[in-house]
Amino acid sequence: MEKQSYQRCRMSLQKGKKPIIELVDVWKIYRINEIEVPALRGLSMRIYKGEFVAVMGPSGSGKSTLMNMIGCLDVPTRGRIFLDGRDISKLEENELAQIRGKKIGFVFQKFNLMPSLTALENVMLPMTFQDIPRFQREDTAMKLLKRVGLEKRIHHKPSELSGGEQQRVAIARALANDPEVILADEPTGNLDSRMGTEIMEMLKDLNKSDGKTIVIVTHDLNLSRYAERIVHIMDGKIIED
Amino acid sequence: MLQDYLKFALSGIMHRSLRSYLTTIGIFVGIMAVVALISLGQGLQNVIDYQFKKIGSNRVLISPGGGGVEQMAMSGYTAAKLDDSDLRIVRNVRGVEYAVGIVMATGKINIKGKTKFAPVLALPTDARTTDFLKEFDYFIVEQGRYLKEDDKFSAIVAPNLGIDLFDREIEIGDKIFIEDREFSVVGIQKKTGNPFHDMKIVIPLETGEEIFNKTDYSLISARVKKGYEPADVADDIKKKLRRHRHVKENEEDFSVETAENVVGVLKNVLGVVQIVLVGIAAISLIVGGIGIMTTMYTSILERTRQIGIMKAIGARNSDILTIFLIESGLLGLAGGIIGTLLGLAISKSVELIAAEYGLEIFRAYISIELIIGALGFSFIVGCISGFLPARRASKMNPVDALRY
Numbered sequence: 001m002e003k004q005s006y007q008r009c010r011m012s013l014q015k016g017k018k019p020i021i022e023l024v025d026v027w028k029i030y031r032i033n034e035i036e037v038p039a040l041r042g043l044s045m046r047i048y049k050g051e052f053v054a055v056m057g058p059s060g061s062g063k064s065t066l067m068n069m070i071g072c073l074d075v076p077t078r079g080r081i082f083l084d085g086r087d088i089s090k091l092e093e094n095e096l097a098q099i100r101g102k103k104i105g106f107v108f109q110k111f112n113l114m115p116s117l118t119a120l121e122n123v124m125l126p127m128t129f130q131d132i133p134r135f136q137r138e139d140t141a142m143k144l145l146k147r148v149g150l151e152k153r154i155h156h157k158p159s160e161l162s163g164g165e166q167q168r169v170a171i172a173r174a175l176a177n178d179p180e181v182i183l184a185d186e187p188t189g190n191l192d193s194r195m196g197t198e199i200m201e202m203l204k205d206l207n208k209s210d211g212k213t214i215v216i217v218t219h220d221l222n223l224s225r226y227a228e229r230i231v232h233i234m235d236g237k238i239i240e241d
Numbered sequence: 242m243l244q245d246y247l248k249f250a251l252s253g254i255m256h257r258s259l260r261s262y263l264t265t266i267g268i269f270v271g272i273m274a275v276v277a278l279i280s281l282g283q284g285l286q287n288v289i290d291y292q293f294k295k296i297g298s299n300r301v302l303i304s305p306g307g308g309g310v311e312q313m314a315m316s317g318y319t320a321a322k323l324d325d326s327d328l329r330i331v332r333n334v335r336g337v338e339y340a341v342g343i344v345m346a347t348g349k350i351n352i353k354g355k356t357k358f359a360p361v362l363a364l365p366t367d368a369r370t371t372d373f374l375k376e377f378d379y380f381i382v383e384q385g386r387y388l389k390e391d392d393k394f395s396a397i398v399a400p401n402l403g404i405d406l407f408d409r410e411i412e413i414g415d416k417i418f419i420e421d422r423e424f425s426v427v428g429i430q431k432k433t434g435n436p437f438h439d440m441k442i443v444i445p446l447e448t449g450e451e452i453f454n455k456t457d458y459s460l461i462s463a464r465v466k467k468g469y470e471p472a473d474v475a476d477d478i479k480k481k482l483r484r485h486r487h488v489k490e491n492e493e494d495f496s497v498e499t500a501e502n503v504v505g506v507l508k509n510v511l512g513v514v515q516i517v518l519v520g521i522a523a524i525s526l527i528v529g530g531i532g533i534m535t536t537m538y539t540s541i542l543e544r545t546r547q548i549g550i551m552k553a554i555g556a557r558n559s560d561i562l563t564i565f566l567i568e569s570g571l572l573g574l575a576g577g578i579i580g581t582l583l584g585l586a587i588s589k590s591v592e593l594i595a596a597e598y599g600l601e602i603f604r605a606y607i608s609i610e611l612i613i614g615a616l617g618f619s620f621i622v623g624c625i626s627g628f629l630p631a632r633r634a635s636k637m638n639p640v641d642a643l644r645y
């Protein structure tokens with residue numbers, strides 16, 4: 001298993017970088033009414049700092065489950081996950097919360113903004129949970145909203161924004177704590193192709209100019225060309241890297 | 242940070258339906274009862290303390306009949322009588338420093354052609370008695386002078402008599418007729434807040450005995466010497482009077498009371514008020530608490546996805562717990578604000594009604610401490626009710642919550 005994963009990552013290895021994310025023989029088994037559903041079956045992979053990775057695969061193949069593992073939203077049933085060299089597979093929920101707050105930025109298919117908060121407040125929220133003082137939060141949030149081109153919409157609620165605008169707020173929010181990794185599970189799934197392209201350009205820019213590590217899940221082959229590395233998953237295993 | 246959570250919880254509340262506010266009815270009824278309880282209870286307690294001060298803790302009151310001073314004042318008549326021989330007995334009891342006999346009657350009063358009836362008290366006018374009476378609030382003269390030894394047809398008039406019965410102020414030097422005999426007003430008594438004492442007329446004892454043709458006392462008031470327990474002295478007086486009047490124990494045709502006894506009636510009223518209100522408060526706070534708990538469960542279910550989002554962007558369990566505790570606390574506070582206002586309104590109305598009946602000494606107790614305390618309490622009740630739902634929210638698994 002170890003050997004295989006090394007092989008798979010040989011391209012990146014050649015670059016001679018340190019992996020920021022490493023999964024070693026990760027299993028995730030859901031249990032519904034005594035029936036075991038394995039979503040990940042001994043998956044191993046390495047993602048290096050500054051990579052832009054696209055994860056592809058059929059529905060139900062375990063892409064979202066993989067993203068949850070990388071994003072510290074869930075712990076594996078078996079196997080180990082290292083984030084920046086630290087084993088996170090056995091951590092408590094509170095520690096995971098702190099780590100994902102600092103190191104991970106999520107962009108979801110359904111935008112997932114807080115409906116009662118304005119764009120600005122939504123972007124400030126991750127910083128609130130990291131106990132960052134208010135003036136600094138407001139300042140950072142303004143800059144980020146400007147960067148995604150929404151400086152005229154800061155006081156709008158999500159319901160007053162278009163899908164593309166909402167997803168841009170979500171990207172600004174994902175950047176709030178200046179994380180090392182941005183995880184986007186089908187970020188363009190709910191957008192038309194023009195908006196989708198815009199979002200992908202934005203992610204590409206974050207990867208190129210800010211050096212952020214980006215992992216996206218997508219079904220769209222057109223969009224996957226933005227990535228420098230494509231990982232294909234089937235039945236909870238990597239079939240092509 | 243707390244400020245952000247407060248703002249956040251507030252926006253959570255704003256998005257709620259009217260129905261969720263209705264669940265705070267229990268809280269507001271409960272807080273209303275608590276506020277009324279404290280406000281009225283403390284008001285009554287103040288009356289009790291005041292009465293105690295007024296009667297004096299070193300007094301023993303002896304009245305004819307078995308019903309005590311209260312009944313005596315109400316009916317004004319009993320078959321049993323207290324006379325000079327009883328007064329002498331009381332004066333000779335160990336521990337009694339001094340005792341005064343008072344004749345009380347309802348007199349026909351005529352002022353400027355208008356005739357009304359009012360209580361008349363006839364009291365000895367010697368210097369020692371006057372000094373003794375000055376210790377009572379009920380006999381303090383505010384304008385003019387006290388009665389003197391050689392006064393015969395002089396009267397001291399209570400402050401409400403003129404306005405209430407004759408639609409005119411009575412002044413020093415005015416002539417009034419009591420039982421068709423002319424008296425001149427030499428003093429105006431201080432206002433006491435007690436309706437009986439604010440309507441009475443005080444005249445010299447001998448004059449009273451003469452015009453009412455009455456030599457028995459309606460009341461004997463005794464002062465206990467320093468170092469003696471009023472209750473013990475009262476027991477002793479009772480024993481001596483029984484022997485003197487040839488009556489058996491528990492068949493007395495007279496009553497002996499101390500300030501403690503008289504105030505005891507008020508304390509009983511206070512006790513009943515407290516039990517009723519504590520009952521209402523407890524029941525409705527529990528009902529209100531359960532109401533808040535159920536709306537919080539509903540609200541948390543409705544916002545499962547939001548909880549997932551917050552966790553995904555780094556909220557710790559304690560953050561989620563705090564947000565929802567504040568939210569349920571604010572629901573409690575919302576009920577508490579209405580409850581406090583209504584509670585204060587209730588006790589203020591009781592005060593106004595009491596004043597209407599002449600009980601002006603009763604004041605509802607209202608203070609900033611009471612208001613802040615009640616609001617703080619309602620917030621805490623809200624927090625406690627919301628604890629279980631908030632804990633459930635905080636323990637949600639982020640992945641499941643996001644899929645919701």
Ligand SMILES: Nc1ncnc2c1ncn2[C@@H]1O[C@H](COP(=O)(O)OP(=O)(O)OP(=O)(O)O)[C@@H](O)[C@H]1O
Nearest residue numbers: 030032037038039058059060061062063064065066
């Ligand atoms: N919370 C869960 N409880 C039970 N089973 C789950 C849970 N999450 C995922 N699964 C199962 O695990 C498998 C992988 O699910 P996952 O969501 O990772 O697939 P996916 O590749 O993201 O699919 P899609 O492209 O449709 O989003 C599926 O069979 C799914 O039914």
Ligand SMILES: [Mg+2]
Nearest residue numbers: 063064065185
């Ligand atoms: Mg998925």
